[in-house]
Amino acid sequence: MKQEKLKFLADNPFYTKRFAFYVGKRCNTQTIKDVAVELHLDWKTVKELEKQYMLEKLRRAGNPGPKVIGIDEISIRKGHRYRIIVSDLERKRVIWFGGKDRSEESMNLFYDELGVHKTRKIRLAVMDMWKAFENAIRCRAPQAAILYDKFHIIKHLNDALDKVRKSEYARLSGKDRKFIKGQKYTLLSHRENLTVEGRKALKILLTANKRLNTAYVLKETFGQLWSYTSEAWARKFFDNWKASLKWQRLKPYEEFAELVERHWDGIAAFCKPENKVPLGFVEGLNNKIRVIQRRAYGLRDEEYLRLKILACMLPDI
Incomplete structure (x- = not known):
């Protein structure tokens, strides 16, 4: 006896494809468990229906041929x-x-x-x-x-800044040290992502510690590298940035500069249209x-x- 597969049914014969896709969409913003509770389904059923939904999305997207x-x-x-x-x-x-x-x-x-x-x-x-x-x-x-x-390069620079923060925390004591404690997020975040209180804390921190202020300014300045459309100008900017480290006693930054130097061609490639x-x-x-x-x-x-x-x-x- 031949069984005919009905196109409107999902792979699970108890549910239509339309319902499977509905479940799949819900799982975009909720956990499997939450969707299962909300729709009164077994969580394994929800998971399988979501898998069918994702497989259909991939089928419609077609085979990749990336440039x-x-x-x-x-x-x-x-x-x-x-x-x-x-x-x-x-x-x-x-x-x-x-x-x-x-x-x-x-x-x-x-x-x-x-x-x-x-x-x-x-x-x-x-x-x-x-x-x-x-x-x-x-x-x-x-x-x-x-x-x-760019994001991985900036991560290396953030790591260098955090090393400076840790060294300053270890070097200082008393009231000079308290400004640094618990301020890792404040120091490493983009200024625009900080709350009003966070910006105030950052200002106090940078005012209280000259070495951290210098490291922070250098980190913020380095981001300008990706604004250049000429490799020659990008190189000049980096050379000047690197030269500015000379008397700063910022060993993690010197190591970061050497990392950039070793990988310069792959970084400067961003200048090409x-x-x-x-x-x-x-x-x-x-x-x-x-x-x-x-x-x-x-x-x-x-x-x-x-x-x-x-x-x-x-x-x-």
Whole structure:
């Protein structure tokens, strides 16, 4: 006896596709548990219906053929267990989630799946300064230019600023020390993201500690590097910035400057008009992934996490 599959039914025969998609949309902003309670469903049913919804989103998005890729990694569960995420920065979508770590071997799995023909069409790869990612792209897609991600570079600079904060806290005592305690977030945040109270605290902190004030101003100034459209002018700016460190006794900043020096070509690549990719997508994606991981905390279904990340930037259906 032949059974006919009805197109309007989801893979779960008790529910229509329309209902499955409704459940999937609800899971964009709520946990599986919350949706299950609200709709009086078993949480396993909600999870399976959401998976069907995400698979349909991916099917409609089609197979990737990226020209500009962004490469990043996330830590999963506890410990240093990583998975690699690759995005199409022109179409603003995640196209791959995989690997077993951050190794060159894991990175090559992406190029294997993409295929030789499509890999040869990649013209730009945006990434952090992780050597394994760079080695893989130079080997598999040597025609592609490399651009180091601004957000990762600024993270290194923030780390340098935090080291200065810690050294000042260790050096000082009494009332001079109390201004620094508990002010890590205040010091490392963008000024525009601080509350009125936060800005007041920042002003007091920088007024009270000259060395931290110098480090903070240097950090804020460095961001101007990405405003240049000429590599020569960008180089002149960086040389002047680096020279200004000479008498400041800011060892973490000197180390950061050497890091930039070693990776200069990949940083200065942003000056070229063809490399002006919208990096705001990367920040938005990272924020979404953090939310996904928080909501999926405790779930050990990595395939579910993979689908969530692959589908998170796709339009609803």
